Amino acid sequence: xxxxxxxxxxxVAVAATLVAPMSALAQGTSPYDTARTKVQxxxxxxxxxxxxxxxxxxxxxxxxxxxxxxxxxxxLLVYILYAGFLWMTAGGDSKKVETATTMIRNAIIGLxxxxxxxxxxxxxxxxxxxxxxxxx
Numbered sequence: 001x002x003x004x005x006x007x008x009x010x011x012v013a014v015a016a017t018l019v020a021p022m023s024a025l026a027q028g029t030s031p032y033d034t035a036r037t038k039v040q041x042x043x044x045x046x047x048x049x050x051x052x053x054x055x056x057x058x059x060x061x062x063x064x065x066x067x068x069x070x071x072x073x074x075x076l077l078v079y080i081l082y083a084g085f086l087w088m089t090a091g092g093d094s095k096k097v098e099t100a101t102t103m104i105r106n107a108i109i110g111l112x113x114x115x116x117x118x119x120x121x122x123x124x125x126x127x128x129x130x131x132x133x134x135x136x
Contacts, residue, residue, distance in 0.1 A: 006101060010104060010105075010108055069114070069118075072110075072114055073114075076107055076110060076111055076114075079103065079106075079107045079110075080103075080104060080107045082103070083100045083101075083103035083104045083107065084100070084104070086099060086100040086103070087100035087101070087104075
């Protein structure tokens with residue numbers, strides 16, 4: 001019974017963290033779009049790239065962030081799969097099951113931290129854009 005409750009809570013937590021970013025960006029204009037135009041202007045002024053070039057400042061920053069978040073997602077997936085494998089092959093050994101549940105719990109906490117960092121960065125970026133442009 002306890003294991004079913006833990007797995008149900010884990011499923012709800014993962015589903016909620018996957019849906020939360022989509023609902024945050026469903027409001028219309030993304031703060032990232034507004035920031036993209038501002039960063040491209042700064043990049044063009046600094047001579048880093050033109051607005052149509054692939055080497056603009058925004059593209060470089062965006063690529064770095066995408067690689068880091070993608071890498072973290074892959075690590076998280078492998079960690080959860082490994083923990084699930086340990087749980088499934090525990091064969092009734094309570095120590096192995098406890099280790100696997102701890103790993104899954106830690107992976108979910110890590111996922112929550114990553115999503116929270118994304119939400120905080122979105123909020124801070126939108127406020128910075130509002131402060132510098134004076135618009136919403």
